[in-house]
Amino acid sequence: MLLALPTLVLLAGLLAYPLGRMLVLSFQDMELRHLFSGSTPPWAGLDNYTEILTDGEFWAVVRRTTIFTVVSVAVSVVLGLAVALLMLRVNRPVRLAMVISMLFVWAIPQLVSAQIFKWMVDADFGVVNHVIDQIPGVDFANHSWFADPTQGWIVITTLVVWAGVPFLAITLHAGLTQVPRDLLEAATVDGASGWQALRSITLPILKPLVVIVTTLSVIWNFGLFTQVWVVRDSKPEQDYQTLATYAFTQAFGRNNYSLGAAISVITVLLMLGVMAFYIRQMFRIGDVD
Amino acid sequence: MTHQTLKEEPVKRRIAVAAGLAAALLGTAACGGSDSGDDSSAALDGKGKTLKVWLMVDAQSSWKEIVDDANARFTAATGASVSVEYQQWANHLTKLDATLAGNDVPDVIELGNTEMPKYVFSGAFGELDKATFDNSANWLKGLSGPCELDGKTYCVPYYAGARVLIYRTDLFDASGVKPPTSYSELTAAADTLKAKNGSNNKFAAFYMPGAYWYAAMSWVYAEGGQIAKKDGDKWVGTLAEPTAQAGLTKWADVVKKYSSGDITKDENDQAAIFAQGQAAMFYGNGWEAGAAQEQRKDPNDPNSELVATKVKGKVASAPLPGIPSFLGSSNLGVASKSKNQALAAEWIKTFTDTKAQEALLGKGVLPNATNLLDKAATVKGNEATALAAKSSWFVPMAEKWADVEKAGVLQQMLRDIVTGKRSVADATMWADTEIAKILNG
Incomplete structure (x- = not known):
């Protein structure tokens, strides 16, 4: 216990204190003048929570964020697994090239890649429209990718998946190398197809890892902020608000700091379910060891 | 609402008046400017100090040499150097809020006149001595109005644009x-x-981008509509009224028929x-x-x-x-947390003096004072702007108006209209509800 004390103090300082402040803030009514003067905002009780929970706009944002998370995580994990399986099949130099290029993708800061995507799909100056426009009979000059939210979200999801696949592929590839060769060979001898071997041998062995990377992806993608923010020019429209941008817009755009804090608290509560799943899985793996 | 006509009318009237007064006023104003500058700078010693100034990007792209000239004159007079940081309209308020919460703040800050009231009310700006600024007796009311609270002055008009x-x-x-x-x-x-x-x-x-609300609202006012009005002590959104809807329909036709490019x-x-x-x-x-x-x-x-x-x-x-x-404008204020209040006020004095204002006239903007307006109309390339300012409108004078802009209510409404997601009637109904919620909130 004594040995763990420094860690606990550090965790309390870095996590518990700001979380506690946010909780208190969500029950107050803090405005710009309190921020500038440093004075204590008045107590508001549950007002912020009632306002949010009875607001249809908030529930639309929750729904949108959830759909985005489910779709983007599913696509990322399937693609990541596919790339990982491909890495097993190719020869060494190709595998090395794949790892290096994926590390580059991973190394690019989100802000930078989002900005580049924004330029690429720009209606007036973007390269994507220019290239599509070259196809005979297709008029894509000045096509707006964000007028229709479905198209806009496809662009944003592509960006998130593109940035997310490297981590998944490299992690899952590491897991795949741990699948015993002789098991797969035995299955082949017994006449199992590649698909059967994948479903009955590889995936069950890989499952704990898949669960962990999926949970992590859910946690990350649920908090989507940077990509939407940059791509929508730091003022996302209603159709592009996620929980994170919505809380930010309320708190820092409109200076309803307490409302923003309350939205964040609700987000944390929504995430707790997923977190519990993740932590349980972590302990399970610990038990096996 | 009465406030609005109060803010607008004098501008129109004063352009007419100013046209008759001509050079005599300009002459005296210019003299007054150099006098006041000499007096106060003698008392200020800014050696070794650096003044941090936040200007908006327009100054960088269109009249940087005027900023440089003011900086040079300020440095010559006080010995203090100036570091100008140019801000983007998209995120400058968020950045400003975070900065003002701390202690290392910019000394001089530029804000749009629609953004100013909220900050003056929240105590972001220090009080200024109005009489020490050039032409302050003739400041355009629509510009200096947001600077005043309880008879005190918290910012200085910088320029206006039509x-x-x-x-x-x-x-x-x-x-x-x-x-x-x-x-x-x-x-x-x-x-x-x-x-x-x-x-x-x-x-x-x-070319008419779909989220250009300053343009769309101009069409609304052209048809006799307005954004919101005060009914008793409550604000009511008025965009769903027939006149406003007619204006928006006419504007949306321009986007659909004559524009190209990304309508969002x-x-x-x-x-x-x-x-x-x-x-x-x-x-x-x-x-x-x-x-x-x-x-x-x-x-x-x-x-x-x-x-x-x-x-x-x-x-x-x-x-x-x-x-x-x-009739948009920009104002300059001294941060109440600035450690160089006197120097900052002095810089604003230099940057808004008659010399700098006259240089600005050549850039297609309007000056901050009525006595300079007739001159603006005679500068080549500026006739159109000066004429356009004669017929103008302004946003509702509500303390929380800046939040309507921040929430992007009007942009959302316009995007919904031009993309066909909502009809003009539905979109305006929605916007009226949102605007009332924010202004009364």
Whole structure:
């Protein structure tokens, strides 16, 4: 216990204190003048929570964020697994090239890649429209990718998946190398197809890892902020608000700091379910060891 | 509402009055300026100090040499150096809030006049001695109004802008079109230009981005509508009223019929898009005619040379007929947390003195005082802006108006209209509810 004390103090300082402040803030009514003067905002009780929970706009944002998370995580994990399986099949130099290029993708800061995507799909100056426009009979000059939210979200999801696949592929590839060769060979001898071997041998062995990377992806993608923010020019429209941008817009755009804090608290509560799943899985793996 | 007419009317009247007064006033104002400057600078010693100034990006792209000149004069007088940081309109308030919460704050801050009341009310700015600033007795009311609270002055008007029709003279000539003097001539001109250049699918007879709310609201006011009004002590959104809806429908027709490009964009890119040579007209601030013709070689380096764009020398401006202009302006204040209050006030004094204001007139903007307005109308390239300012409108004078802008209510409504997601009636109903919620909140 004594040995763990420094860690606990550090965790309390870095996590518990700001979380506690946010909780208190969500029950107050803090405005710009309190921020500038440093004075204590008045107590508001549950007002912020009632306002949010009875607001249809908030529930639309929750729904949108959830759909985005489910779709983007599913696509990322399937693609990541596919790339990982491909890495097993190719020869060494190709595998090395794949790892290096994926590390580059991973190394690019989100802000930078989002900005580049924004330029690429720009209606007036973007390269994507220019290239599509070259196809005979297709008029894509000045096509707006964000007028229709479905198209806009496809662009944003592509960006998130593109940035997310490297981590998944490299992690899952590491897991795949741990699948015993002789098991797969035995299955082949017994006449199992590649698909059967994948479903009955590889995936069950890989499952704990898949669960962990999926949970992590859910946690990350649920908090989507940077990509939407940059791509929508730091003022996302209603159709592009996620929980994170919505809380930010309320708190820092409109200076309803307490409302923003309350939205964040609700987000944390929504995430707790997923977190519990993740932590349980972590302990399970610990038990096996 | 009464406040609004109070803010607007004097501007119009004073332009007329100023036109009659001419040089005599200008002469005295100029003398007063140099006197006050000499007096106070003698008492200020800023050696070794650096003043941090936040100006908006317009100063960087369109009149950087005026900033440099003011800095040089300020440094010569006080010994303090100046570090100017140029801010983007998109995120400057968020950045400002975070900065003002701390202790290392900019000394001088520029804000738009619609943003100012909220900050003055929240105690962000220190009090200033109004009488020490050049032409302060003649400040335009619409500009200085947001600076005043309880009889005290918290900021200084810097410049005003009115929006004008900016057009391509060569394309107009090629199609045999003349600058329009009525709204029907405008649409006729757009039709002719569109027919003449129909083979180019990127061509826009009138470039009008779909989230350009200053433009859309101008059409609303043209039809006699308004954004919101005060009913008793409550604000009511009035965009769903028939006049406002008529204006929005007319505006949306311009977007759908004559514009091209991304209809979800706002007006931030319009000068750059116009500079590509694919549009015949756009509706912009007076100085955007200059920004469309010359751009910095390296956009990230404000000191890089100006290079001519494709449309250099082929651009002129005129008042947009039948459409009143939003009278926007920028104000300068001294942060209440600044440790260099006197120096900061002195810098503002230098930067808004008659010399600097007269230099600004050449940039397609309007000066901060009535006695300089008639001069603005005689500067080449500025006639259109000065004329456009004669018929103007302003946003509802509500303390929380800045939050309506921040929440992007009007932009959302306009995008919904131009993309067809909502009808004009539905979109305006929604916007009225949101506006009332924010202004009364």
